[in-house]
Amino acid sequence: MLKIDELKVSYGGIEAVKGITFEVPDGKIVTLIGANGAGKSTTLRSIAGLVKPAHGRIHLQGEDITALSPDRIVSKGITLVPEGRHVFPDLTVLENLKIGAYLRKDSLEDDLNWVYELFPRLKERSWQAAGTLSGGEQQMLAVGRALMSRPKIIMMDEPSLGLAPIVVKGIFDIIREINKQGVTVLLIEQNANMALRIADVGYVLETGRITLTGSGRELLTNEAVKKAYLGT
Amino acid sequence: MEFFISTLLFGISVGGQYALIAIGYTMVYGILRLINFAHGDVFMVAGLMGIYLTSGLTPYLPPAAVIPASLVLVLVLTVALGFCIERVAYKPLRSAPRMSVMISAIGVSYLLQNTATYVTGGQPMTYPTLPFLGETVTIAGTPIKWVVILTPFLVVALVIVLTQLINHTKIGMAMRAVAKDFETSQLMGIKINSVISATFVIGSALAAVGSMLYFTTYPAIVPTSGAMPGLKAFVAAVFGGIGSIPGAVIGAFLIGICENFVKILPFEGATTFVDAFTFALLIIVLVFKPTGLFGEKATDKV
Numbered sequence: 375m376l377k378i379d380e381l382k383v384s385y386g387g388i389e390a391v392k393g394i395t396f397e398v399p400d401g402k403i404v405t406l407i408g409a410n411g412a413g414k415s416t417t418l419r420s421i422a423g424l425v426k427p428a429h430g431r432i433h434l435q436g437e438d439i440t441a442l443s444p445d446r447i448v449s450k451g452i453t454l455v456p457e458g459r460h461v462f463p464d465l466t467v468l469e470n471l472k473i474g475a476y477l478r479k480d481s482l483e484d485d486l487n488w489v490y491e492l493f494p495r496l497k498e499r500s501w502q503a504a505g506t507l508s509g510g511e512q513q514m515l516a517v518g519r520a521l522m523s524r525p526k527i528i529m530m531d532e533p534s535l536g537l538a539p540i541v542v543k544g545i546f547d548i549i550r551e552i553n554k555q556g557v558t559v560l561l562i563e564q565n566a567n568m569a570l571r572i573a574d575v576g577y578v579l580e581t582g583r584i585t586l587t588g589s590g591r592e593l594l595t596n597e598a599v600k601k602a603y604l605g606t
Numbered sequence: 607m608e609f610f611i612s613t614l615l616f617g618i619s620v621g622g623q624y625a626l627i628a629i630g631y632t633m634v635y636g637i638l639r640l641i642n643f644a645h646g647d648v649f650m651v652a653g654l655m656g657i658y659l660t661s662g663l664t665p666y667l668p669p670a671a672v673i674p675a676s677l678v679l680v681l682v683l684t685v686a687l688g689f690c691i692e693r694v695a696y697k698p699l700r701s702a703p704r705m706s707v708m709i710s711a712i713g714v715s716y717l718l719q720n721t722a723t724y725v726t727g728g729q730p731m732t733y734p735t736l737p738f739l740g741e742t743v744t745i746a747g748t749p750i751k752w753v754v755i756l757t758p759f760l761v762v763a764l765v766i767v768l769t770q771l772i773n774h775t776k777i778g779m780a781m782r783a784v785a786k787d788f789e790t791s792q793l794m795g796i797k798i799n800s801v802i803s804a805t806f807v808i809g810s811a812l813a814a815v816g817s818m819l820y821f822t823t824y825p826a827i828v829p830t831s832g833a834m835p836g837l838k839a840f841v842a843a844v845f846g847g848i849g850s851i852p853g854a855v856i857g858a859f860l861i862g863i864c865e866n867f868v869k870i871l872p873f874e875g876a877t878t879f880v881d882a883f884t885f886a887l888l889i890i891v892l893v894f895k896p897t898g899l900f901g902e903k904a905t906d907k908v
Binding site for chain 1: 780792
């Protein structure tokens with residue numbers, strides 16, 4: 375269980391996250407939804423150790439992991455698929471996958487096969503420079519690369535961003551598949567409809583605060599959510 | 607003809623020595639987008655260390671062991687110097703604007719030069735004659751030091767080792783990743799500070815080897831001795847496309863060869879204009895290829 379308590383994060387004097395508390399239970403898919411600038415990315419970035427919170431604590435299975443360096447967070451089993459994918463364009467697909475396992479010293483064979491099974495496309499292109507892949511393929515690579523660290527929790531920042539609907543559907547199928555295989559998922563999305571459909575738990579974030587909590591299904595049918603995020 | 611061959615040999619040799627310094631500039635630029643102005647002075651300090659260590663060790667070691675021991679120590683201490691400079695002068699400024707880090711680099715450059723003046727009293731010091739490398743051989747009627755003949759081979763060997771390291775090892779992969787994207791590299795679990803330190807360690811080690819070869823060819827060292835070779839190496843790095851290791855090496859060889867041929871041009875004062883010529887060459891190349899011979903298209907970091 376990942377527990378976030380009273381988390382506050384400031385960027386250059388502006389408080390982007392204003393004291394949020396939420397939980398990510400093991401084995402579940404949890405989603406944070408909210409408009410641009412609601413503080414979703416900042417929350418994930420502070421869990422990943424990229425930004426130091428001004429206040430609040432983050433616990434993983436009861437252990438305080440607040441403000442650990444990013445490499446320590448990765449070694450604890452939490453990984454972040456960044457917004458905009460950020461694959462290493464000059465490295466080959468295979469190198470991108472290997473670098474995802476940077477902290478591991480054991481054999482990568484099984485995990486490479488696992489990722490290639492999830493994304494057969496990556497296997498076909500393993501010797502290609504990642505920069506030559508299409509947007510959807512790069513997203514697959516970014517997810518595969520994160521999986522190579524053998525995470526307990528995978529955080530994803532807007533995996534559907536800029537992708538065609540059919541590709542988005544594929545990515546969400548994979549998210550569900552990864553979760554079925556035992557990886558906890560913390561997903562943030564502007565595509566609230568898609569996210570809530572697969573989520574066990576959803577939180578609505580508005581200008582740095584959590585305003586609504588519920589199961590994915592509850593939030594999908596909630597009138598306020600429908601109006602603000604689902605456009606129905 | 608003999609004259610031509612010896613000029614060419616000298617050019618290749620000095621070019622190889624520039625190349626060893628240029629790699630340090632280009633690697634640091636590739637990863638930090640920083641022109642490390644102190645790099646030429648690190649090279650000069652490595653030269654002075656060679657002098658002081660040799661005389662310092664003489665009373666304690668058998669004569670045959672003095673030079674090898676001092677060269678090993680020069681290598682180790684230069685690496686330590688490069689590592690410390692990065693930790694003390696650049697690392698605290700990691701999130702500062704690039705211009706601030708550059709000023710810090712200029713500061714370190716002067717600190718090294720002033721310290722050298724303080725220690726040497728500003729007097730030119732003479733580099734010890736290295737066994738074999740410093741000895742002379744006669745080729746085609748011209749006396750040439752072995753260092754001139756061996757430098758290009760040593761440089762090529764080192765460059766091959768370096769490119770293998772960068773393309774086929776884990777730390778090399780991390781270097782390529784960090785050079786592209788700090789933040790995503792961190793998300794992979796890479797400690798970027800260790801990777802940056804590794805870059806300075808490699809650059810300084812090559813500068814130390816460069817100092818042994820260069821000062822064996824030109825044995826007088828003054829506190830500003832690092833400035834001109836450093837600047838030429840920097841020009842070579844830009845010439846080849848800054849950030850690219852093969853570019854820096856090829857650039858350095860070209861500059862070394864060109865400047866030696868300018869010296870023998872049949873007009874009065876040719877030797878005087880060597881340095882101006884080097885920079886004119888850079889300007890011409892940059893007019894036609896603004897990112898250098900092997901430079902990336904995108905000039906700035908995203």
